[in-house]
Amino acid sequence: MTTLTDPPKESFRLSMLLNDTRYRSLTFQAVAAIALALAIWYLGNNLIQNLRAAGLNISYSFLGDSAGYDINQRLIEYDSQSSHARAALVGLLNTLLVAFLACITATVFGVIAGVLRLSNNWIVSKLMAVYVEIFRNIPVLIWIIIIFTIMTAVMPGPREFRGDTPTASMALDLFAFTNRGVYTPMPFFENGLFGSATLNWVLVLLVAVGSWYATRAVNTRATNTQAETGVRPNTLWTNLAIWLVPFIALMFIMGLAWEVPELKGFNFKGGIKIGGPLIALWFALSIYTGAFIAENVRAGIQAVSKGQTEAASALGLRPNKVMNLVILPQALRVIIPPLISQYLNITKNSSLAIAVGYADITATLGGITLNQTGRAIECVLLLMLFYLTASLLISMAMNVYNASVKLEER
């Protein structure tokens, strides 16, 4: 005889909080929330007590005070009377400058080394392997210091350029390589259309952007013509004219001239000065990151299966078309994401500028300003905020790219 029993009554027991999957995640999250709140309360409480004991408060008003220190390498006007905020801005621009320069050269080094490492020339590929291994396995800080030391120890000082029989001389009478940096001629406009030099350069930039759009339109039309008639019209001369004619005309109207650096007193004056620290940092970051990029490039090219090359050849494509139309588009999809994260690394590693005295944002805001004002918390927070913003922007760019090259699968 069977009896029908009711399903067991749902009654809540305390052990269900841990053992029942329905409640367990709530338990854990509650525990985590409490722990987090406790931790924040504890740290915040300590912070308040410590600040009170030290007689400090969190305030950003120090940013408006006069900084009182000089910065050698700067992209915008700055003197020691300027505010701390201005100094931070100078540092920020310097960070962006060195990161931008290093990204370009690191890519060049990396692509060359990566491609050469796959070369069927034994000695060249081994040489590139040695380059990659040496630079990847030694800290970038040591590279920065070594290159900076070489620059200051090996290059001639400005003093050696003077006298009747100078031991050093300017290359082509235009460039001076000294232990304080490299001096190059600076272009300027003798009769610019606007009063300020910046506006004149903006005009040049606008003209360049205009030319770029014009060439793009020409290329689109060429592609359309090719689609209709099968013959692509030659656009080389049109494009060249679109780029050069307005540019040269503008330069002519505004009177382009060069300011050549000259030895005056104990140092060179005039021209553009690229300081030793900037060069050391730029070169060290490029050659160090270049080794990593070389590995990415190699991996990317190797990731394209051999069948792709063979299939393209079977279709009758010539070797350069095989490379341009088949291999590279597929390899780039593999190469670009790690490449962008290397750019991110360059931006972050540029903070090592402080070791060679390049005035990037870590050295101005996180170094001198912090030490002068004693505003440790504010300075470090601002510093982190800047780097976070920069890296979030770069990863956003990466996500946009990834979405655009995503394989459309069935």
Next chain:
Amino acid sequence: MADQDKNSIAFVSTEVIPESPPPARETGVVKWMRENLFSSVSNGVLTVLALLLIYGALSSTLPWIMNGLWTTSSLAECREILAGKSGACFSVLTERWHQLIYGFKYPSEEYWRPNLTLLLMLVAIAPVLFFDLPRKLLIFTGLFPFIAFWLIWGGTILAPLVALVGFVAAGAFFQRFGRSSFAVGFFGAIVIALVVWSIGGSLIPDGASDNAMLPAVPSRDLGGFMLNMMLGLTCVSLSVPLGIALALGRQSNMPLIKGICVVFIEFVRGVPLITLLFVASVMLSYFFPPDATVDLFLRVVIMITLFSSAYIAEVVRGGLAALPKGQYEAADSLGLDYPQAMRLIILPQALKISIPGIVNVAVGLFKDTTLVSVISMFDLVGMIRGPVLASTEWNGVYWELFGFAALLFFVVCYGISQYSQWLERKLHKGH
């Protein structure tokens, strides 16, 4: 037909033609060179350029190294002996060897302690690296941190003993209760450890370190390459478990825990290590209780560990994501709960995939330990830039010192990456 055969047979040669040697250009060195060095004009040009480069590098460095002096007492003396010849002044390495390795304040009569620790470290690390060694050795690996702490810092032996007892008690509790419910075992073990430590800590008398068997050495006296090694080893071993936990947290379907992990990981990966070291040196002390003095070494270890754990978490997440979904489902269908599934099925496979990435992070971390020289800790780079290059005897010996530092880091980092490749091949159960 037969007739034809008979006729044709007359034309078949009866003896085998002797093998003639292959053409000279198709054998041996010549063939190899032709194929690998001079297969085309551009390749030939590249080869010549590469050879010139190698010749240039060797012809300038080899005499410099060969003429190197090892026994002088200052750079001026070196220059006097060399008399204008190219030659290195390696004597800075022999004369300042102890400073470069141990820092300039570690008491010289105690150098045997770091040396012994290094030896024990090799023993302790061996069973972790090589799975074929007897598993019993892992017991020593577990004991090593406490022995190492006692050896390097000296002072009372009670402190590491209490720490050890706390861990043993927690482990025993987990063994007992962790089987039935992971959560009870885990949180219980933490509580037990905290209780043991607080009781044990209050039992240690105040002046225990004064007349200890090994004289106490404060953290600020540590330096040189030893500091790099200590930071590297400590932070790697602490950040691997933390990184795995973060990766699991990021995969979790509990929104709060996932959110905490995501914010932490993305924040840490977005800022350079140097800002975190600034936090350690100038900011972190604001967050400790007013009367507590946490020494710089510990603060730096905390920040570097947090830093690298975020990177390891991303590597492990990659490994977890690479596992086919079937593995998770198989674990569920076997009736395993979450901790069991992770421990027995998911993590062993995911970690195997992540090994190269984790080793990369470890190598990067070890290289990054040089950054502590920026916050005026005297690690190898800090020693070179500070006390050694600033001294009157050795002011100007750049190449030898930085070359030495580069060589040390290269040997260690290259060794680690070679190990990782060996392990990858070994773990690869190819089909």
